[in-house]
Amino acid sequence: MIYLDNSATTKIDPRVIKKMLPYLKEEYGNPTSKHYTLAQNAESAVEVARSNLSTLLNCENDEIIFTSGASESNNFILKGIADYYQDQGNHIITSSVEHKSILKCCNYLEKKGYKITYLPVNKKGQIEIDTLKKAITDQTILISLLWGNNELGSLNPVKKLATVAKENDILFHTDATQILGKIDINAQDIPFDFLSCSAHKIHGPKGVGAAFIKTDDIGLRHELTPLIHGGNQEDGLRAGTLSVHNIVGLGEAARIAFNEMSDYIPKIKRLENLFKEKIKNKISNLYFNGDQTSKIPGIINMTIPIQGVNNKLIITNLEEELAISDGSACSITEPSHVLKAIGLNRNEITSTFRISLSKFNTPEEIEQAIDLLIKTINEFKI
Numbered sequence: 001m002i003y004l005d006n007s008a009t010t011k012i013d014p015r016v017i018k019k020m021l022p023y024l025k026e027e028y029g030n031p032t033s034k035h036y037t038l039a040q041n042a043e044s045a046v047e048v049a050r051s052n053l054s055t056l057l058n059c060e061n062d063e064i065i066f067t068s069g070a071s072e073s074n075n076f077i078l079k080g081i082a083d084y085y086q087d088q089g090n091h092i093i094t095s096s097v098e099h100k101s102i103l104k105c106c107n108y109l110e111k112k113g114y115k116i117t118y119l120p121v122n123k124k125g126q127i128e129i130d131t132l133k134k135a136i137t138d139q140t141i142l143i144s145l146l147w148g149n150n151e152l153g154s155l156n157p158v159k160k161l162a163t164v165a166k167e168n169d170i171l172f173h174t175d176a177t178q179i180l181g182k183i184d185i186n187a188q189d190i191p192f193d194f195l196s197c198s199a200h201k202i203h204g205p206k207g208v209g210a211a212f213i214k215t216d217d218i219g220l221r222h223e224l225t226p227l228i229h230g231g232n233q234e235d236g237l238r239a240g241t242l243s244v245h246n247i248v249g250l251g252e253a254a255r256i257a258f259n260e261m262s263d264y265i266p267k268i269k270r271l272e273n274l275f276k277e278k279i280k281n282k283i284s285n286l287y288f289n290g291d292q293t294s295k296i297p298g299i300i301n302m303t304i305p306i307q308g309v310n311n312k313l314i315i316t317n318l319e320e321e322l323a324i325s326d327g328s329a330c331s332i333t334e335p336s337h338v339l340k341a342i343g344l345n346r347n348e349i350t351s352t353f354r355i356s357l358s359k360f361n362t363p364e365e366i367e368q369a370i371d372l373l374i375k376t377i378n379e380f381k382i
């Protein structure tokens, strides 16, 4: 089985499992109990993880709030800001190509009376600066824009977009789940106020992620209403006993990403180029969607304009040997909202595939995957 669906999830790094295991066995303390060794061990493990993640983001430790994943972080930030700042305005700006956890959250807020602008994107799936500028009103309380697109791989000009937000005194959130460990995130350099990320997209465990909430020069945190009320964990911003083993896993995955990015990113880029060259040689009218330069390394979105190609049918028939995707893992039934937003028609969407690579893939797998895909396309053309 060749796994080329790393935008959906990634294989856990064996070193991450090794770090997690003691916290599933003997180190079962509750980090907020504090007064005995078992609890203190758990607490210090959580703090090591926090500092590993803050190193990767180049931020302060107390700017990290652990959550159950990027979906929760996105919900926490959007609903939390909408609620906390409701007296200052009722308008939120996002885009038409966000992850479902942003889009559905915005649909919900619309029903609660908020006004949402879903910015259109260019042909490569990116938000243009002027489009954002024109959408801002005196009611805008938050701008939430994806950093790197999970279907296309295209990067948004986040530094410029966040700067526009700052110039207008509006809070800025970015969903950085797909770019964590792949593109340099520098909280000191890029003026985002909030960020969401997840462990399982960077070879960590599922069910854990984080929300970054900026503190200002004098250490004051941006305020927002918690999504989960209860105990005083995470400074009262996210109640519930910390999932210590998962947090330890996130921390270790972040540590590995920080230390090894400079090795594995060039490797993933080489694999990506190999894949693109080989498949283009075999199917000459094939084309790649999204920005081919300003992109997340390893995400390939391609349309195969051969009569009768049906991506779902082909992916289903590859199931035992090759894992690839027709777009996002989250929308099994509807055609991709991202491909629609960049102007592909139904036919084109049905013949589009997403390949997403990781540090664990090899050149041999790339060759085999292309052969398998072409063989299956020829067999199952309708």
Ligand SMILES: *Cc1c(COP(=O)(O)O)cnc(C)c1O
Binding pocket: 007, 008, 068, 069, 070, 071, 072, 099, 101, 146, 150, 175, 176, 177, 178, 197, 198, 199, 200, 201, 207, 208, 209
């Ligand atoms: C995977 C993903 C999410 C959801 O993350 P979970 O941790 O699975 O909730 C959110 N946004 C983007 C861009 C993603 O790729």
